[in-house]
Amino acid sequence: MYKNINEIKIEDLKKNYQMIHYFGLGFIQLKLNDTYRLHFYTDKISKILDEEEVHNHRYDFASYVLKGKFNMKLFKTIEGNEFTIDDEDCKNHDEEDGVITNKKVETYGIQKISENNYSAGDSYWLEKDTFHRVKGNECITLLERGDVVKKYAQVLTPVNKEKVCPFSKKIEEEGLWKVVEEMLAA
Numbered sequence: 001m002y003k004n005i006n007e008i009k010i011e012d013l014k015k016n017y018q019m020i021h022y023f024g025l026g027f028i029q030l031k032l033n034d035t036y037r038l039h040f041y042t043d044k045i046s047k048i049l050d051e052e053e054v055h056n057h058r059y060d061f062a063s064y065v066l067k068g069k070f071n072m073k074l075f076k077t078i079e080g081n082e083f084t085i086d087d088e089d090c091k092n093h094d095e096e097d098g099v100i101t102n103k104k105v106e107t108y109g110i111q112k113i114s115e116n117n118y119s120a121g122d123s124y125w126l127e128k129d130t131f132h133r134v135k136g137n138e139c140i141t142l143l144e145r146g147d148v149v150k151k152y153a154q155v156l157t158p159v160n161k162e163k164v165c166p167f168s169k170k171i172e173e174e175g176l177w178k179v180v181e182e183m184l185a186a
Contacts, residue, residue: 001036002142005066005120008038010181020180022171024048024164027136028179037143041068041136044179048169052133054110054156055088060146062125067183068139070118075131075156080109082159087152110156131156140183 002008019031026047028040054075077085084104110131118124126132128150157163 001032001144002038002064002066005140005184008066008140008184010177010184013038013180014177020173020176022169022176024169025052028176030180035145037145039136039139039141039143040180040183041070041139041141042179042183043138044182045171045175046169048164052135054083054131054133056131056154057126057128058148058150058153060125060127060149062123062144064123064142064144065118065120066140066142067120069137070122070134070139070141071136072116072118072124072132072134073112074114074116075110075133076113077108077131077156078111081107083108083110083156084159086155086157086163088155088163107159108156138183138186 013030013032017030017032020028022028022045024047026041026043026045028042028045030038030040032038077083084107086104116124128146131154
């Protein structure tokens with residue numbers, strides 16, 4: 001797969017992608033196949049959520065920063081009553097909010113255990129159960145996904161906070177491709 005930003009050609013992406021969609025967390029995901037995705041973090045499209053929720057994944061993955069800067073904070077749960085751990089499946093559903101949540105009753109606190117900044121050329125590995133939050137700054141990453149081993153990802157949701165699906169804002173593919181092309185050219 002891609003080793004650096006110069007290997008990515010917009011024409012090839014448009015011919016060979018499986019899906020492009022906007023995550024309301026501030027990035028566009030371009031699904032290349034079942035293993036690889038390109039993430040385009042940008043402020044050119046307004047976010048649905050001000051800040052990404054602390055979450056984990058259904059799979060382990062490696063991420064390669066191809067362009068820009070990227071910040072990741074890692075968290076652990078501690079005793080407390082500020083958050084619940086919710087199983088979540090937030091897809092691009094046709095339903096009103098697109099969120100399927102298995103809300104838990106038990107509450108937790110969270111503690112930041114590390115914070116790392118990454119730049120083009122850097123990479124990292126993240127295990128499926130690691131709670132984290134990321135923020136990219138006009139950044140492009142290549143995600144290499146491992147096998148799906150859990151039915152649901154989990155989100156640390158503040159108690160009494162209403163869930164909002166990051167997919168609830170539909171943006172036409174043409175607009176997404178325009179942003180992708182601009183980011184690759186810059």
